[in-house]
Amino acid sequence: MKVGLWFIFIAGLVASDAASAQHELVLQRLNQENAEHTTLSETDAQKAVLDKFREISLSKGACVPTSVKIEAPIAITGDPLFFGLVLSGKVKNVWRVYAVFEGCGNKSIQRFAVLDAADNNRLAVFVNQGRSNTSLKIMQDTAPMAGIQATVGARKLQPECNGTDMELMSTQVVNEGEGLGPEVYGTRYTGSWTESWRFKTCGVSFDVPILFTADGDRGAYTNIKGEAVREAVVQP
Known part of the structure; x- marks a missing residue:
């Protein structure tokens, strides 16, 4: 399944995340780590994501954007996908950057992760198009299961579809429950929300609704509503 090359890239860095500690202890360590390392300026964030998106566009033979507008970078070191990397010293800090590129007519918002590695190398990684309240770890865990539901829908139209090109x-975030807690370094500890994820396979796109409920330990329970999947x- 194609869900951005960041799955492969991050997997190459991660050894393990054994730090499943209580919220307050995790928050204390995250505050310490973020205080000890430099922040990402908006100017540096713009350069990082623009360079990366231009690289992606060139590799696809697509229109290359001329400029970018971004939202302020948000530290996401609490994401379980990165927390172990920070504790091990492989990564100094990680930020989420939402960006809209100009010059090619596509005004869709794009999500990036920008990492400062231990060797001071700065890496921008394209995550997905659109907004999401999920951490990258939750997205990584949920996408294969949600993709299966899209394949089921595709087979109703094309029985021979096997979903290999998913x-x-x-x-997009569809709804946020009243009890949804604040984002804390890229994760949610309380509450629930609903998102719609669009998958494409065998030339057909499907919207898959997913209910997420925070589990209190930087993860989430997911309810993928297969019966509500629609083409x-x-x-155009």
């Missing part, structure tokens, strides 16, 4: 096209209306 691709996560975009995500997406794709704008």
Whole structure:
């Protein structure tokens, strides 16, 4: 399944994350780590994501953006995908950057992770198109299961479809429950929310609704509503 090359990239860095500690202890350590390392300026964030997206566009033979507008970078070192890397010293800090690129007509918002490695090398990684309240770890765990539901939908139209070309096209937050807690370094500890993830396989796109409920330990329980999967209306 194509869900961005960041799955492969991050997997190459991760050894293990054994730090499943209580919220307050985790928060204390995250505050310490973020205080000890430099922040990411908006200027540096713009350069990092623009360079990366230009590289991706060139590799695909697509339109290369001329400039970018971003939202302020947010530290996401609490994401279980990165927390162990920070504790082990492989990564100094990680930020989420939402960006809209200009010059190619596509105004869709794109999500990136920007990492400062221990050797001071700065890496921008494209995550997905659209907004999501999920950490990258939750997305990594949920995407294969959600993709199966899209394959089921595709087989109703094309029985021979096996879903091997499955691709996560975009995500959007549909609803946030009243009890949804604040984001803490890229994770949610309380509450629930619903998102719609669009997958494409065998030339057809499907919207898969997913209910997430925070588990209190930087993860989430997921309820993928297979019966509510619908063929997406794709704008030309």
